[in-house]
Amino acid sequence: MDPHPRPGSGRSSFGGLEASSLYCRRCQKAQPVRRKLLLVLPQGEKFAYYCTVCGEEVGSKLEQAQAPA
Ligand SMILES: [Zn+2]
Structure with missing residues (x-):
């Protein structure tokens, strides 16, 4: 049992517009x-x-991959 979340399995620092409600x-x-x-x-x-x-x-979206700096 690993108490630490695996990197890549979830991004906690998720920035960007997040649709929380859409027209159904x-x-x-x-x-x-x-x-x-x-x-x-x-x-x-x-x-x-x-x-x-x-x-x-109710919708779909392509989330752009973060461009390398
Ligand atoms: Zn509905």
Whole structure:
């Protein structure tokens, strides 16, 4: 049992715009969303957002990989 979180398994210093709620067409209103990692691409990570109420996919986004300085 390793008490320390593995590097790469989760980023605690997550900066960037985080969508916390999006319009859900099934609920016909903005709902809190859950983010799911779909793909890891060379240019970034593809995420999809799902309504936490009905589970409908409400959006997706490609998060750019951090460019090396
Ligand atoms: Zn919904």
